[in-house]
Amino acid sequence: AIKFTSAGAVTLTVKKHATDDKIISFIVKDTGIGIPREKQPLIFEAFQQADGSTKRKYGGTGLGLSISRELAKLLKGEITLKSAVNEGSEFTLSVPVSGAAGIINSGSESRPSFAEIVQEEEVKRAENPNAQYISPSIPESVPDDRDNIAAGEKVILIVEDDINFAKSLLEFTRKRGYKGIVSVRGDYALNLAINYRPVGVLLDIQLPIKSGWEVMEELKNSPQTKHIPVHIMSSHKLKQESLLKGAVNFLDKPVAFEQIPEIFKRIEHIVNKESQKVLIIEDNSKHAKALAFFLESNNINSEIKSEVNEGVSALQQEDIDCVILDMGVPDNQAYEILEGVKKNPGLENLPVIVFTGKSLSMKE
Known part of the structure; x- marks a missing residue:
């Protein structure tokens, strides 16, 4: 920040995260040259700077932000950027914090060196089961x-x-009245999503540098992008895995383009909804009301049913995004009805969260 700021100021602010007091933010703000919006997704990648003239005038290898982002990941945090040309830049490092007991190390414990951490990460990457999808x-x-x-x-x-x-896909996107941004490599996806805030992501699994699985994990782990619906398209037969990882849809690539209109209908449905709705099937009224209160505080509507049969009827009649189901409700047919719901057209991909005090077997 100091290198790129010839006039004005560079400030460091440390404060609690705006929405989560278990996260602390370190904000570095300058009044320097700024970074063009189209270049912002690139500067976190290795050996990248805004353009060639930047390197000639200011020097450097283009590794600083790439290393910083990897260190942030090791701390289970993230770095975000806001910038405007000739106005300056604002980088925010957000990391989770623990209580004092979790921060202090006893003298007998030695912390691993940075080289050891990097080596460990390289070993993990070599053993990465997603390597076949790169x-x-x-x-x-x-x-x-x-x-x-x-x-x-x-x-x-x-x-x-x-x-x-x-x-x-880009041509179809434009015909439906949207703007389209294309990334031909996986490692650019997260920064593009953060900068341009898309209403939907069309994601392939096999990509250069980072696989679609890794991209999906990054999108769902970032508070800024985890809400964005992701539609996976691939020639790999991985529908179940895709849905488990958080995708809202999976399309087999040979026929995927024919089903693109349906994808856009789903995206438009999500975009035009004022809020999501959860069906709570719970016979304990206190538990149900507590869940409903928590959901409503996060702008999620809810409906409470005390019996499974009533819940199934509500699913068939109303627009529900998710079900929270207490498997301890007094109904011996709960499992059979649940299986029946999952077989109903349109409900097979409906998320169901089991909420129960029972000890469930592996079969259950």
Whole structure:
């Protein structure tokens, strides 16, 4: 920040996170040269700077922010950026904090060196089960709409390394009235999602640098992107795994394009909804009301049913996004009814959260 600021000021602010008092934020703000919006997703990548003139004038290797982001990940945190050209930049490091007992180390304990941490991370990456889903080459980038997005326009992020398929998706995106941003590599996806705040993500599993699984994990672990619906498209037959990882839909790639209109219908349905709705099936009224209160404090509507049969009827008649089910409700047919619900057309992918004080067997 000091290097890129010839006039004005550089400030460091340390404070609690705005929405979570278990997270502390370190904010570095400057009045320097700023970073163009289209360059912001790139600067966290290794050997990248805003442009060639930056390196010639200021020097450096382009590794600083890449290393900083990896260190933030090791601390289970994240780094975010706000910047405008000729106005300055604001970098925020947000990391979780523990109580004093969790921070202090006894003298007998030795903390691992940075080199040891890096080596451990390299071993983990070598053993990464997702390695089979990483493409060996990076294709040319696809021209998109990132430089022509006006305030209020809705954006779709396309993460796809098949250039022809990506162009087809981009064309369809534009026809539906959205702006499209294309990333042909997995490691750019999170920063693009943070910067452009898309209303939906179309994600391939096999990608260069980072697999779709890794991208999905990053999107769902970031408070800024975890709410964005992700639709996975792949030639790999991994529907169950995709849904378990948080995708709202999975399409087999050979026929995926034919089903794209349905994807956009689902995206528009989510975008146009004022809030989500959860069905609570719970016979303990106190528990049910406590759950409803918690959900409503997070702008989620709820409906309470005390019996499973009533809940099934509500599912068939109303628009429900998720079910919280107490398997201890006094109904011997709870499991059979639950299985029946999952087989109903339109409900097979409905998330069901089991909320119970019972000790459930593996079969249950």
